[in-house]
Amino acid sequence: MKFRIVPSTRDGRQQLLTTYLINDTLAIDAGAIAVGLSIEEQLRIRSIVLTHTHLDHVFSLPLYITDLYDKLLEPVHVYCTESDHAALDQYLFNHRMWIPFEVLRNSHTELLAFHHYHAGESFNAEGLRITPVQVSHTVLTHGLLVEDDETALLFTSDTGATDRIWQLAADCAKLRAVFIDLSFPNRLTELARVSHHHSPITLVEELVKIRDDLQIYGIHLKTPYRDIVIGEIDALKNDRITIAEVGREYIFT
Numbered sequence: 001m002k003f004r005i006v007p008s009t010r011d012g013r014q015q016l017l018t019t020y021l022i023n024d025t026l027a028i029d030a031g032a033i034a035v036g037l038s039i040e041e042q043l044r045i046r047s048i049v050l051t052h053t054h055l056d057h058v059f060s061l062p063l064y065i066t067d068l069y070d071k072l073l074e075p076v077h078v079y080c081t082e083s084d085h086a087a088l089d090q091y092l093f094n095h096r097m098w099i100p101f102e103v104l105r106n107s108h109t110e111l112l113a114f115h116h117y118h119a120g121e122s123f124n125a126e127g128l129r130i131t132p133v134q135v136s137h138t139v140l141t142h143g144l145l146v147e148d149d150e151t152a153l154l155f156t157s158d159t160g161a162t163d164r165i166w167q168l169a170a171d172c173a174k175l176r177a178v179f180i181d182l183s184f185p186n187r188l189t190e191l192a193r194v195s196h197h198h199s200p201i202t203l204v205e206e207l208v209k210i211r212d213d214l215q216i217y218g219i220h221l222k223t224p225y226r227d228i229v230i231g232e233i234d235a236l237k238n239d240r241i242t243i244a245e246v247g248r249e250y251i252f253t
């Protein structure tokens with residue numbers, strides 16, 4: 001399974017907005033989807049799974065879909081909760097902010113096709129089996145277990161301390177890696193706790209719940225603190241934890 005963090009800053013190293021690309025055809029979240037990918041790369045994406053509707057995760061969905069307006073022959077599939085769909089409808093895809101969903105169609109097709117998922121109920125998209133699991137954030141948010149026949153990857157999305165997703169990790173023999181929220185440096189640990197994110201300190205607290213043969217990648221590092229968090233993780237000298245490089249293509253077998 002191929003994995004890449006889509007870059008969203010001019011230097012290509014930072015992750016201001018969140019989109020993860022799996023096998024070129026499935027996007028997890030749509031923050032950077034119109035920002036860090038070429039039009040050709042955007043056209044290869046056929047399905048998008050949204051973990052929640054915070055702006056850094058949906059920011060460029062409206063621009064992405066209108067950029068592709070006259071190129072789509074079939075809709076792009078969007079998987080999210082019913083409440084996330086309603087929030088996008090009410091707050092983003094309206095006449096004041098952009099274009100309402102009902103207008104988003106060309107002469108061939110509607111541009112977006114929505115599918116509602118429920119926690120704990122797996123669904124298939126782009127040849128992958130995806131299981132959403134509710135995590136602990138300030139709004140309803142789901143982490144995702146993404147599986148093909150041989151391999152599985154786990155994405156926590158934005159979360160603080162949580163439990164259910166680690167039970168799922170323990171039960172999945174083909175799981176190769178965990179991608180976990182690591183938003184803040186240690187000096188902002190209290191902010192990490194109240195905003196339901198992680199710092200290196202809270203990640204270490206969480207580590208006891210995570211199967212110890214799994215490689216753990218820190219993701220969602222807030223741009224101003226990225227270098228500080230990398231230094232704090234290096235200082236731990238814990239082989240289990242690394243920081244995922246933005247823009248690098250990882251292949252898991």
Ligand SMILES: [Zn+2]
Nearest residue numbers: 052054137158
């Ligand atoms: Zn969030």
Ligand SMILES: [Zn+2]
Nearest residue numbers: 054056057158
């Ligand atoms: Zn976020």
